[in-house]
């Protein structure tokens with residue numbers, strides 16, 4: 001018996017799914033443009049315990065929200081028509097119907113405290129939907145923790161959907177897992193297993209259905225990069241992995257201004273309806289930026305990183321604005337600056353985001369919002385030659401303004417599973 005008095009039957013599965021940064025193309029990607037995103041080394045963990053039949057409950061623990069919810073299976077059965085579930089099996093990905101959406105909201109609202117975070121309802125509805133469709137009415141306890149700031153543009157909603165989908169499919173014994181032979185991450189004693197590619201596709205498609213419940217109209221880029229990891233180019237549901245030897249270092253700064261992706265995406269959609277031609281031109285410009293970013297990342301780095309002087313002597317780096325940069329870094333910084341300008345035109349910047357861009361530009365560094373904007377996080381490109389002392393100066397400058405800065409590993413693996 002656990003601390004909470006529940007009878008776990010010994011099967012525990014855990015999935016971890018990374019957050020992301022969008023290097024270029026957020027919002028425009030919802031309207032069909034190309035975007036480039038990378039997984040970051042901050043994870044959401046979903047741990048599922050199968051409970052014995054004595055505990056006829058679905059239990060959901062969300063420590064970041066200090067929320068503990070539990071539904072008797074009999075209550076769920078009395079509210080929902082579960083006949084559609086008999087036909088469903090995990091490979092057959094389904095969308096939530098209007099009637100299920102209304103009933104799951106009702107089940108959620110009965111459990112959530114009156115002062116609960118307003119975005120939380122959608123997350124809980126996504127959990128109930130994914131649980132009932134993937135694992136059915138099996139009694140379980142799911143605990144979801146996260147290293148990601150929630151509602152800050154780092155893809156916590158997608159990491160939430162991907163991790164719970166991974167845990168549910170693992171508990172349903174629907175995943176082929178591979179032991180990877182590489183070293184475990186420093187300090188991480190847990191053994192993480194990679195998921196077979198065909199199963200990653202199923203995780204991704206269910207997680208997209210969860211993102212739809214939370215976001216309204218997601219492009220799918222966040223769940224895709226959280227599932228598959230690495231650096232991806234994404235356009236209209238199609239992804240391609242970007243291999244690059246270019247060092248991609250960035251500083252992430254959290255404005256700590258709360259916002260939700262759903263209303264920002266809806267706001268851009270409304271602006272596009274009011275000004276279809278002008279906004280289409282902006283989305284086209286973003287598409288060109290992303291294509292250019294992809295070709296920079298994929299350029300034959302060693303060769304093109306060498307700039308030749310007029311007298312024919314090669315110099316490996318250019319001195320641009322006092323810090324040495326490769327030609328690619330200069331181009332990337334300009335594209336980041338242009339993309340931020342276009343995001344401002346879409347109406348998704350914020351005075352705090354503008355203040356961070358302004359602060360970092362005083363250090364000759366370029367920044368843009370990442371994710372939905374309206375607050376949340378800003379990324380700042382750090383040229384590979386920038387000394388750690390200079391990085392500390394930028395961080396101190398931003399901290400003095402009340403902003404929180406951090407660095408994260410860029411371009412790591414996607415969802416992984418651990419069995420206990």
Ligand SMILES: Nc1ncnc2c1ncn2[C@@H]1O[C@H](COP(=O)(O)OP(=O)(O)O)[C@@H](O)[C@H]1O
Pocket residue numbers: 044062064118119120121122123124144145146149150151152153154155156157158160214215259260261262371372
């Ligand atoms: N660990 C979590 N537990 C519960 N819900 C979560 C968690 N992480 C994300 N969510 C859901 O995702 C929403 C935030 O998503 P969103 O507005 O897209 O911001 P972002 O994805 O940039 O963090 C939350 O309101 C909640 O519904």
Ligand SMILES: C[C@@](O)(CCOP(=O)(O)O)CC(=O)O
Pocket residue numbers: 025026027028029030152153154155156157215217218219220221222261265370371372373
């Ligand atoms: C604005 C958007 O491009 C990214 C949203 O990312 P986030 O939820 O703010 O982490 C929306 C989407 O692509 O689904």
Ligand SMILES: [Mg+2]
Pocket residue numbers: 155156157158215222261
């Ligand atoms: Mg999100």
